Amino acid sequence: xxxxxxxxxxxxxxxxxxxxxxxxxxxxxxxxxxxxxxxxxxxxxxxxxxxxxxxxxxxxxxxxxxxxxxxxxxxxxxxxxxxxxxxxxxxxxxxxxxxxxxxxxxxxxx
Amino acid sequence: xxxxxxxxxxxxxxxxxxxxxxxxxxxxxxxxxxxxxxxxxxxxxxxxxxxxxxxxxxxxxxxxxxxxxxxxxxxxxxxxxxxxxxxxxxxxxxxxxxxxxxxxxxxxxxxxxxxxxxxxxx
Numbered sequence: 001x002x003x004x005x006x007x008x009x010x011x012x013x014x015x016x017x018x019x020x021x022x023x024x025x026x027x028x029x030x031x032x033x034x035x036x037x038x039x040x041x042x043x044x045x046x047x048x049x050x051x052x053x054x055x056x057x058x059x060x061x062x063x064x065x066x067x068x069x070x071x072x073x074x075x076x077x078x079x080x081x082x083x084x085x086x087x088x089x090x091x092x093x094x095x096x097x098x099x100x101x102x103x104x105x106x107x108x109x110x
Numbered sequence: 111x112x113x114x115x116x117x118x119x120x121x122x123x124x125x126x127x128x129x130x131x132x133x134x135x136x137x138x139x140x141x142x143x144x145x146x147x148x149x150x151x152x153x154x155x156x157x158x159x160x161x162x163x164x165x166x167x168x169x170x171x172x173x174x175x176x177x178x179x180x181x182x183x184x185x186x187x188x189x190x191x192x193x194x195x196x197x198x199x200x201x202x203x204x205x206x207x208x209x210x211x212x213x214x215x216x217x218x219x220x221x222x223x224x225x226x227x228x229x230x231x232x
Contacts, residue, residue: 035218050218092214099157
């Protein structure tokens with residue numbers, strides 16, 4: 001049981017906009033910055049969004065992050081087949097005094 | 111540019127210990143904060159612990175308290191993760207990660223090592 005709750009799967013067609021949600025609590029998302037990681041099969045995750053909505057250099061602006069209260073979202077616009085991957089949200093938890101991850105969302109491009 | 115190179119795959123028997131290394135290049139390890147994250151086959155990511163951003167002491171997820179130890183050899187720019195009393199549920203890919211930021215509340219992991227598969231089997 002993950003501290004952060006994500007839908008196990010999401011899907012969309014090429015060109016569509018999809019969002020992936022991440023639900024937490026006041027001790028994590030409600031008070032700290034959320035990060036998103038993208039992972040392709042057999043490879044290490046890489047940061048996609050950090051500090052709620054910042055994009056590392058090289059990450060297309062099709063990817064965006066937002067947060068409201070104790071929930072965060074990752075939005076992908078102009079969906080491409082290359083976006084098929086697993087996506088994880090993560091944040092520091094003040095109560096657990098450690099980093100926590102969501103269970104991950106598998107994105108399928110139909 | 112910081113890069114993390116991890117040691118190779120390991121096969122261990124239940125009850126044994128494993129030590130995974132993470133060699134840092136592109137920066138002295140003393141200027142970085144390294145943590146460890148693992149991923150069981152077909153499962154999600156799980157934070158294990160590492161050096162605290164704010165005081166440099168080691169901090170571990172409660173689940174691993176007493177079984178894990180993260181150490182560093184500054185002369186070799188290498189960080190190690192020791193996991194003892196291994197059981198089948200510890201079969202996973204173990205990643206070392208660099209923690210960015212100076213405070214836990216707004217930190218993130220970048221970059222990641224390539225991962226080390228540890229298999230626990232009798």
